[in-house]
Amino acid sequence: MLTFLQVHRASIFIQVIHTAMKDMNPNNNLYHKIYQGERIAPEEALELFSWDIIELGNAGDMRRKLAFPKETVGFIIDRIINFTNICEAACAFCAFHARANLIEPYEVTMDDIYLKIEELVAAGGTQVMLQGGLHPDYTLNTYIDMVTSVKKRFPDIYLHSFSPSEIVHISRKSSMPINDVVKALKLSGLDSTPGASDLLVDRIRNKVSPKKTTVDEWREVMRALYRNDMMSSATMTYGMGETDEEKIAHLKVLRDIQDETGILQAFIPWSFSPAKTRMEDTLPATGIDYLKILAIARIFLDNITYIQAGWLTEGLKLAQIALTMGANDMGGVLMEEVVVRATGIKTRTNDKELIHIIQNAGKIPVQRDSRYRAIKEYV
Numbered sequence: 001m002l003t004f005l006q007v008h009r010a011s012i013f014i015q016v017i018h019t020a021m022k023d024m025n026p027n028n029n030l031y032h033k034i035y036q037g038e039r040i041a042p043e044e045a046l047e048l049f050s051w052d053i054i055e056l057g058n059a060g061d062m063r064r065k066l067a068f069p070k071e072t073v074g075f076i077i078d079r080i081i082n083f084t085n086i087c088e089a090a091c092a093f094c095a096f097h098a099r100a101n102l103i104e105p106y107e108v109t110m111d112d113i114y115l116k117i118e119e120l121v122a123a124g125g126t127q128v129m130l131q132g133g134l135h136p137d138y139t140l141n142t143y144i145d146m147v148t149s150v151k152k153r154f155p156d157i158y159l160h161s162f163s164p165s166e167i168v169h170i171s172r173k174s175s176m177p178i179n180d181v182v183k184a185l186k187l188s189g190l191d192s193t194p195g196a197s198d199l200l201v202d203r204i205r206n207k208v209s210p211k212k213t214t215v216d217e218w219r220e221v222m223r224a225l226y227r228n229d230m231m232s233s234a235t236m237t238y239g240m241g242e243t244d245e246e247k248i249a250h251l252k253v254l255r256d257i258q259d260e261t262g263i264l265q266a267f268i269p270w271s272f273s274p275a276k277t278r279m280e281d282t283l284p285a286t287g288i289d290y291l292k293i294l295a296i297a298r299i300f301l302d303n304i305t306y307i308q309a310g311w312l313t314e315g316l317k318l319a320q321i322a323l324t325m326g327a328n329d330m331g332g333v334l335m336e337e338v339v340v341r342a343t344g345i346k347t348r349t350n351d352k353e354l355i356h357i358i359q360n361a362g363k364i365p366v367q368r369d370s371r372y373r374a375i376k377e378y379v
C-alpha cells in the first residue's frame with residue numbers, strides 16, 4: 001500500500017519529467033499550443049509530419065479528449081447499396097466502375113434494394129447508404145423515385161445517401177441549380193449526404209478524377225446541404241501522389257467549410273488502394289502514414305467531433321490502434337461494400353467483432369444512430 005507521501009512524490013516526479021520533455025522538445029512552441037488546445041496554422045500542421053509517431057499519437061489522443069472527453073467509441077449497423085457501376089466519370093483511381101472491366105455493368109432493381117434493406121433491418125441496422133456511379137441516363141426523377149420508394153416502405157430507415165459528385169451530376173443532367181437538387185431530394189425523404197471528398201486539391205483531381213466535382217463544386221454542395229438543414233461528413237483519400245502540403249490543404253478546405261456551416265459530423269481518412277486501378281503502379285501508403293494523418297487531422301480539425309478509424313482500408317488491427325491516437329468512432333459495419341472491395345481488399349466485420357476490438361482497446365462500445373446518439377452501450 002502506497003503512503004500519501006509516496007504518491008505525492010511520484011506525482012511531482014511525473015510533473016518534472018513532463019516539463020523536462022517539453023523543454024527538450026525542439027517543437028516546444030507548437031507542443032505548448034497543441035496541449036493548450038489552441039488552433040494550429042497549416043504551416044504548423046505540416047511540421048507535425050516530422051514528429052515522432054508516439055509523441056504525435058499522444059498529442060492526437062489529448063486533443064480527442066478535449067473534443068470528446070468520454071471513453072466511448074461508437075459504431076453503426078448500416079448497409080451500402082451500390083445501385084449501379086455504370087459511370088461516365090471513369091476515374092483513374094477507381095476499380096469499381098464498369099469501364100474498369102473488372103465488374104460487369106449492372107443496375108439493381110427496386111426489388112433488390114427492398115430485399116437488401118429487409119436483411120439490414122433483420123440484423124438490427126438503422127442506416128442505408130445508396131451510392132452509385134454517375135449513370136449517363138439518370139436524372140433527378142431517378143433519384144427521387146429511389147428515395148421515395150425506400151422511405152414509403154421503410155420510414156424508420158435513415159438515408160445517408162448519394163455524394164457531392166452525384167448531386168452535381170444530377171444538377172448537370174437535369175439543368176437545375178445544386179441547391180434545388182438538394183431541396184428536392186430532401187423533400188422526397190433524403191436525410192443526409194456523405195461528404196465523399198476524395199482529395200480536395202484540384203491539381204490531384206484533374207489527374208485522377210477530372211470528370212468529378214471540382215473543389216468549388218464540392219463546397220457548393222456543402223453550402224446547399226447547410227441551407228437545407230442537412231448534415232454531412234468528410235473523407236480524405238490520400239496516397240495518390242499528393243505532397244504533404246496538399247494533404248494539409250485538403251484539411252484546410254474541410255476546417256473552413258466546417259467553420260462556415262457546422263454540418264460535418266465526422267471525418268474519415270482512407271488510404272488509396274491502387275490495386276486493379278489505372279494507378280496500380282502507385283506505392284501504397286503505409287500504416288505509419290495512416291496514423292500520422294489521423295493524429296494530425298485530430299489536432300488540425302478542432303471543429304469536428306468524431307474522427308472515424310477506417311478499418312475497411314487500413315484493417316481492423318490498425319484501426320484499433322487509431323483509437324489511441326485521436327479516433328473515437330469505428331464507423332459502420334458496411335454490409336455489402338463493393339467499391340473498395342473491387343481493389344482486392346477483403347476486410348469484413350460485424351457488430352460482435354467491432355465490440356470486441358473496442359473493448360480490447362480499453363474503450364466502451366456504443367451502437368449509435370446516424371446522428372451519433374447512443375442506441376445501446378456495451379458496458
Ligand code: SF4
Pocket residue numbers: 087088089090091094095096097132133134165209212
Ligand atoms: S470513383 Fe465514383 S465517379 Fe469515379 S469512376 Fe468510380 S464510381 Fe465513378
